[in-house]
Amino acid sequence: MTAQHQPGVSRHFVLAAGGTGGHMIPAFALATELHARGHHVALITDARGAKIPGKPDFLTAHVLPAGRLGKNPVALFKGLRAILRGRSMALRLFESFQPACVIGFGGYPALPALLAARAARIPTVIHEQNAVLGRVNRYLAKSVDAIATAYPEVERLDPRFWGKVHLVGNPVRPEVLGLRGEPFPEFSEDSLFRVLVTGGSQGASVLAQVVPDGLAMLPPALRHRLQVTQQCRPEDLEAVRARYAAHEIPAELGTYFEDMASRLAGAHLFIGRAGASTIAELTAVGRPAILVPLPIATDDHQAANTREMVKAGGARAIRQTGFSPKELAKQIQAMAMNPAGLGHAAHAAWNCGLPNAVQDLADLVEGFGGAPLMDVIRVDAASTAPATAGAGALALENEA
Numbered sequence: 001m002t003a004q005h006q007p008g009v010s011r012h013f014v015l016a017a018g019g020t021g022g023h024m025i026p027a028f029a030l031a032t033e034l035h036a037r038g039h040h041v042a043l044i045t046d047a048r049g050a051k052i053p054g055k056p057d058f059l060t061a062h063v064l065p066a067g068r069l070g071k072n073p074v075a076l077f078k079g080l081r082a083i084l085r086g087r088s089m090a091l092r093l094f095e096s097f098q099p100a101c102v103i104g105f106g107g108y109p110a111l112p113a114l115l116a117a118r119a120a121r122i123p124t125v126i127h128e129q130n131a132v133l134g135r136v137n138r139y140l141a142k143s144v145d146a147i148a149t150a151y152p153e154v155e156r157l158d159p160r161f162w163g164k165v166h167l168v169g170n171p172v173r174p175e176v177l178g179l180r181g182e183p184f185p186e187f188s189e190d191s192l193f194r195v196l197v198t199g200g201s202q203g204a205s206v207l208a209q210v211v212p213d214g215l216a217m218l219p220p221a222l223r224h225r226l227q228v229t230q231q232c233r234p235e236d237l238e239a240v241r242a243r244y245a246a247h248e249i250p251a252e253l254g255t256y257f258e259d260m261a262s263r264l265a266g267a268h269l270f271i272g273r274a275g276a277s278t279i280a281e282l283t284a285v286g287r288p289a290i291l292v293p294l295p296i297a298t299d300d301h302q303a304a305n306t307r308e309m310v311k312a313g314g315a316r317a318i319r320q321t322g323f324s325p326k327e328l329a330k331q332i333q334a335m336a337m338n339p340a341g342l343g344h345a346a347h348a349a350w351n352c353g354l355p356n357a358v359q360d361l362a363d364l365v366e367g368f369g370g371a372p373l374m375d376v377i378r379v380d381a382a383s384t385a386p387a388t389a390g391a392g393a394l395a396l397e398n399e400a
Helices: 021-036 073-097 108-119 135-140 159-164 200-216 234-247 260-266 276-285 298-312 325-336 339-351 357-366 372-379 385-399
Strands: 012-016 040-045 060-063 101-104 124-128 146-149 165-167 193-198 226-231 251-254 269-272 289-291 315-317
Touching: 012 021, 012 073, 012 108, 021 040, 021 276, 021 357, 040 073, 040 108, 073 108, 101 108, 101 135, 108 124, 108 135, 124 135, 124 357, 146 159, 146 357, 159 165, 193 200, 193 260, 200 226, 200 234, 200 269, 200 325, 234 251, 260 276, 269 325, 276 298, 276 339, 289 298, 289 325, 298 315, 298 339, 315 325, 325 339
Parallel strands: 012 040, 012 101, 040 060, 101 124, 124 146, 146 165, 193 226, 193 269, 226 251, 269 289, 289 315
Antiparallel strands: none
């Protein structure tokens, strides 16, 4: 990695993210890590991003306009105008905050901040959570100083820019990462078979329609041991409850589970979508999965997200067009009829994990923003000359 943490060197960093939790979760994780290392961190986001839960209390959010560049001429004009306004506001923020580096996490809300950083000649890093480089990150890839990725192979990434790619992974929540050292739950011919099902706001309905009937088609040896936890949309809740009751399958249903980490810890099998954060958590903990990529995901990136885990043997992927109760039951049987099968799949998933993602990403961004000696001089300006020189020598030694 570019640089290791240098004690006593405090810098300012700006993170730019918004729109969805998929962009905000890794931004929050990096902010927490940089703050723990003694740095000052600010967030640039949009109105939607500011409402996403999980923002650390210390992190000041600056809401800037961020337009989308649609094909409609009127929408295009409005989008460009909003981006330029956001760029001007970001430049004013940079004048007072003086960031050592600006880090973008994709999505249109990150664009004004990265454009402003480029104009101000501030070092920039982008982080791509998916296995397909997003549209904004594709536009910025040429001009940024580094590209942090979550997968060894990233589609739509111009080969000319491979030289500044750093594989770091996707940061995950601490409570999930803490499960990485825990063993896979015991699974035998007599044990419960615990299945966790989640789908997110856009993907839960098809899971609500297919999963109960698919589980009901399992052989009695598996079906009679089922214990299901399923996250549903509010409008689907009662219909799903009725389906499980009709099939006599014990199921705990809810629209939101606060203790999702503990439920993942006890699960033998996950069924759900293939968002970047979901894949990162499954591989961090080591849980087998049946993944159903969201078909309307931009550039079909959820399908690309499944490839590494499927190739390793930790998951099976089913396209939504082929996601039927019969196909789901078939894939579950292939993984779970042999008690050792799920354990092997869990280990394969675990091997795909990159548990040091947030530390590696923080190390990368710490490598930008001027020589360590100059940072120490700026932060410790009130110190005596010998003390400052000593601190700078230590910082330079750590980077060597």
